[in-house]
Amino acid sequence: MEFSLKQTIEILETTPFVIESYLLRLSKEWVENNEGKDTWSPYDVLGHLIHGEKTDWMVRINIILSESENKLFKSFDRFAQLKEEQNLPIEKIILEFKNLRKKNLAELASLHITERDLSRIGVHPELGEVSLQQLLATWAVHDLGHIAQISRVMAKQYVKEVGPWEAYLGILKK
Amino acid sequence: MEFSLKQTIEILETTPFVIESYLLRLSKEWVENNEGKDTWSPYDVLGHLIHGEKTDWMVRINIILSESENKLFKSFDRFAQLKEEQNLPIEKIILEFKNLRKKNLAELASLHITERDLSRIGVHPELGEVSLQQLLATWAVHDLGHIAQISRVMAKQYVKEVGPWEAYLGILKK
Numbered sequence: 001m002e003f004s005l006k007q008t009i010e011i012l013e014t015t016p017f018v019i020e021s022y023l024l025r026l027s028k029e030w031v032e033n034n035e036g037k038d039t040w041s042p043y044d045v046l047g048h049l050i051h052g053e054k055t056d057w058m059v060r061i062n063i064i065l066s067e068s069e070n071k072l073f074k075s076f077d078r079f080a081q082l083k084e085e086q087n088l089p090i091e092k093i094i095l096e097f098k099n100l101r102k103k104n105l106a107e108l109a110s111l112h113i114t115e116r117d118l119s120r121i122g123v124h125p126e127l128g129e130v131s132l133q134q135l136l137a138t139w140a141v142h143d144l145g146h147i148a149q150i151s152r153v154m155a156k157q158y159v160k161e162v163g164p165w166e167a168y169l170g171i172l173k174k
Numbered sequence: 175m176e177f178s179l180k181q182t183i184e185i186l187e188t189t190p191f192v193i194e195s196y197l198l199r200l201s202k203e204w205v206e207n208n209e210g211k212d213t214w215s216p217y218d219v220l221g222h223l224i225h226g227e228k229t230d231w232m233v234r235i236n237i238i239l240s241e242s243e244n245k246l247f248k249s250f251d252r253f254a255q256l257k258e259e260q261n262l263p264i265e266k267i268i269l270e271f272k273n274l275r276k277k278n279l280a281e282l283a284s285l286h287i288t289e290r291d292l293s294r295i296g297v298h299p300e301l302g303e304v305s306l307q308q309l310l311a312t313w314a315v316h317d318l319g320h321i322a323q324i325s326r327v328m329a330k331q332y333v334k335e336v337g338p339w340e341a342y343l344g345i346l347k348k
Contacts, residue, residue, distance in 0.1 A: 010204065011328070014196060021191035027184060030175075030181065131337065137337075145346075151325070163304055163305065164304060169315050174348065
């Protein structure tokens with residue numbers, strides 16, 4: 001599939017609804033259990049997505065599109081959410097994510113990104129030069145990856161409970 | 175996490191809403207592209223889930239709980255959906271899945287499964303003896319696995335588009 005701004009935004013718009021339908025009605029254990037020491041629960045994943053909305057995606061898009069000559073991105077703190085308030089109810093953090101994503105997509109729309117803008121460049125602190133198009137594609141794939149992670153973390157809670165079926169359930173081996 | 179009938183049903187109830195929020199608003203390419211020859215698109219995955227609702231889960235639960243001495247399950251055709259009508263619009267097959275799952279969960283509730291029932295046994299054609307509890311846990315994990323698969327298949331559509339970020343996106347390596 002080739003990059004399309006419209007189709008990328010479809011994914012970015014969809015994610016908050018997927019997260020909400022996934023996590024809003026589940027009991028605490030599904031949402032707060034993780035895969036073991038130093039791994040993330042679905043709750044932690046959502047905190048990470050929120051942190052990205054606040055500090056990463058739009059900030060980097062604005063660096064790429066700015067007139068400034070300094071195109072270097074700051075490193076993204078992938079563990080920031082683990083330092084934050086962990087006791088907010090899931091409804092609150094789902095709502096926060098929905099609102100932040102909505103605001104960011106409104107800002108994105110207001111930039112009226114052109115074909116030419118898509119090839120503009122920023123500098124990632126580790127990866128080097130990246131284009132706006134690559135950043136937008138990554139934002140969408142990052143969402144999809146974390147929805148898969150939420151699924152895997154919850155599936156693993158039942159690794160012992162499925163008995164011999166474990167052999168058929170690839171998700172439990174990941 | 176230990177098995178709980180209530181918490182298992184939470185996942186089974188949630189899945190149709192996750193699938194709906196995920197696939198209802200996306201354009202055809204996200205829903206119908208796959209990972210390459212002999213792999214499944216999100217559309218195919220949904221057909222597989224529907225086939226399971228029709229022929230697998232409740233049928234096997236009823237075999238386990240029946241008075242009959244023959245506890246052998248039929249093999250599940252994991253490729254059945256590929257032989258079926260492939261041209262129904264996604265809205266129709268999402269609705270079909272929602273309705274089938276609702277009907278099956280109503281039937282499950284009507285069985286008033288007890289602690290003792292959970293240890294009753296059926297015979298899987300390849301895995302041998304399995305308990306009702308293991309079957310119910312597997313039904314839920316199977317859902318979660320296929321939501322992860324849908325995420326992965328869609329993510330892979332952009333494997334080239336993310337450029338150097340591919341290195342950081344574990345979902346693209348699965």
